[in-house]
Amino acid sequence: MGKATGFLEYAREKSKERSPLTRLNDWKEYSAPFSDEKLSRQGARCMDCGTPFCHMGMEIQGITTGCPINNLIPEWNDLVYRGKWKEALDRLLKTNNFPEFTGRVCPAPCEGSCTLAISDPAVTIKSIERTIIDKGFENGWITPRIPEKRTGKKIAIIGSGPAGLASADQLNQAGHTVTVFERADRPGGLLMYGIPNMKLDKGIVERRIKLLSQEGIDFVTNTEVGKDITAEQLRKQFDAVILCTGAQRQRNLDIEGREAKGIHFAMDYLSSTTKSLLDSNFEDGQFIDVEGKDVIVIGGGDTGADCVATALRQKCRSVVQFGKHPLLPATRTPENMWPAYPNVFSLDYAYEEAEAKFGEDPRQYSIQTKKIVADENGHIKELLTIQMEKVQHENGQYIFNEIPGTEKVWPAQHVFIAIGFEGTEQPLLQQFGVTAKNQKVVAAYGEYKTNVEGVFAAGDARRGQSLIVWAINEGREVAREVDSYLMGASVLP
Structure with missing residues (x-):
């Protein structure tokens, strides 16, 4: 090649x-x-x-x-x-x-x-x-692909993230009539409101949504299934339902002082910022503004990095990102051999920006937040931390031990919690009557059938927090399974 x-x-x-x-x-x-x-x-x-x-x-x-x-x-x-x-x-x-x-x-x-x-x-x-x-x-090579024939079968997809969009695209091309329900005011799910504009311009997302609409997919926004329309109504109106609601339950930080003002979940910060940018170029003031403030992001992953980049654009006074794991090595370790994903040090776009702005990488490693301290008005003013040591237990498992004497106080007026997601929201699942385990829909990979006839699940709602490529994978595969369920066989790859 x-x-x-x-x-x-x-x-x-x-x-x-x-x-x-x-x-x-x-x-x-x-x-x-x-x-x-x-x-x-x-x-x-x-x-x-x-x-x-x-x-x-x-x-x-x-x-x-x-x-x-x-x-x-x-x-x-x-x-x-x-x-x-x-x-x-x-x-x-x-x-x-x-x-x-x-x-x-x-x-x-x-x-x-x-x-x-x-x-x-x-x-x-x-x-x-x-x-x-x-x-x-x-070059104009991408044009609407209008299906030549329609099967007369109707499918409802709940959630317009990458899994929902992929399944909608596939099923529409198979000739089915597809309706995608989205509770936000714009389709796209995580792609629209979970990823900042500087990583994924929302015009790119809107362009794809427009193309899918031209191909025959119906997007119903500002509609929360379970409230604005019931599960029972959907099951009566559609021949099949696919749950692609994502893993939106953000993991909380159980710590003294958590109730202080100025502490937010990362996704609330990112989504409100993007929405305000799109709605009014920030003129409406409907976002969390950290200009001139000390910002701490708790959580060392990509979502935390996006919070760092967002705070920098809002002209924060300082920004630090806490991670519980040690600094990654520059090259692969013997335990991390090819072709496994390389767990090595890298400089994400947000960290390059922080270095350029403040002269240093904002990441702090092997650190644990012990306490949050508020001022007399109940607003956060500082965090207390301690350094941790990652050691291997005699049973082979790794544990984290505190290192005495490494306590430190960090000034902060805004804290963003970016420590992952626990699973999908449960009320909707309960209304459909689908079985859930560990906050995820029970549906076997490759089959995607729930315990309820005609109801399927795919993406993060089924597998938990994961990558966009896994969401697309499951969206494509659940489409094939639904096509087979409705038609007896599938023409989809």
Whole structure:
């Protein structure tokens, strides 16, 4: 695939990004695509490796390895190298409904399992993917695909995140009549309100929603199933229902002083900021403003990083991100061998921006918040922390021990909790009568059937908090199962 000696001749190049200090002055996307010439060279680095691991899509030690939607990566890498962009687009769309999303916000587990990554930097798969789909829209190659025939079957999908959109797209193309219910004022779910604009411009999401609407999918917004319309009504009106409500129950911080004012869940912060930006360019004031304040983000993941980047754009006085795990190594450890996802140190866009603004990485490692202290008005004024040591117990499990004498006080007027999600919201599930376990819908992977006839579940609502590529994977697969349920067999891949 690609040029036989390309991986020997060309080095991996980082995708083009705007200067950190420049991009902090706006909410536009921070990254930009490569030129065609550079992308051709990057595609040429794809090796003729015999057995490509980049698209295997599995979990190793609980972490995603390779592409869960089995993108035909070597094939479109080769086509990009040869300048055959339209053919590359055709191959990409065979497995991925929304490359414009994954090419921007997916953590690219495909690159971690790239064969070249055994000894050299991986092929820039994510950047190539993004450029292929962007070029498809720019050149007018992406047009509405109107199904020639309709089956007369009606399907309701609850939730318009990546799983809901993928299942809607597939089922619509199979000729079914699809209605997507979304309780927010705009479709897109996590894509619209959970990911900041500088990572995924909302015009990109709206463009895809418009295309899906033109193809025949009906989006019903500002409608919460279970309140505005009951589960019973839906089951009477539709031949099948798919629950794609996501894992929206944010994990709380059980700690002394939690009731203080100024403490917010990360998603409340991110979603209100994006909504205000879209509604009024912040003129309405309906967002959490941290300008001139000391900000602490509790939680070391991507959502926490997005909070850091958002606070920087709001001109916070300082920002620190707490993580419970130690600093990751610069290279793979013997326990983290290829092709498993590389647990190595990296500098996310938000951390580059914080370094440029304040001169240091905002992350604090192996740290635990012990107490929150409020002022006389009940508003948070500081956090008390202690450093932790990660040690391996004699039974092989790792535990965290406090290190005496490492207590510290941190000033803060705003704290954002970004420690993950517990599962999906339960009232809707109870109304449908579906079985849930550990806050997730019980429905076997590959089948997606709940205990209620005609009701299916997919995405984070079923598997718990996960990656966008797993959501698309499950959205595509549940569509095939629903198609078989309604028609006796399925024409879907």
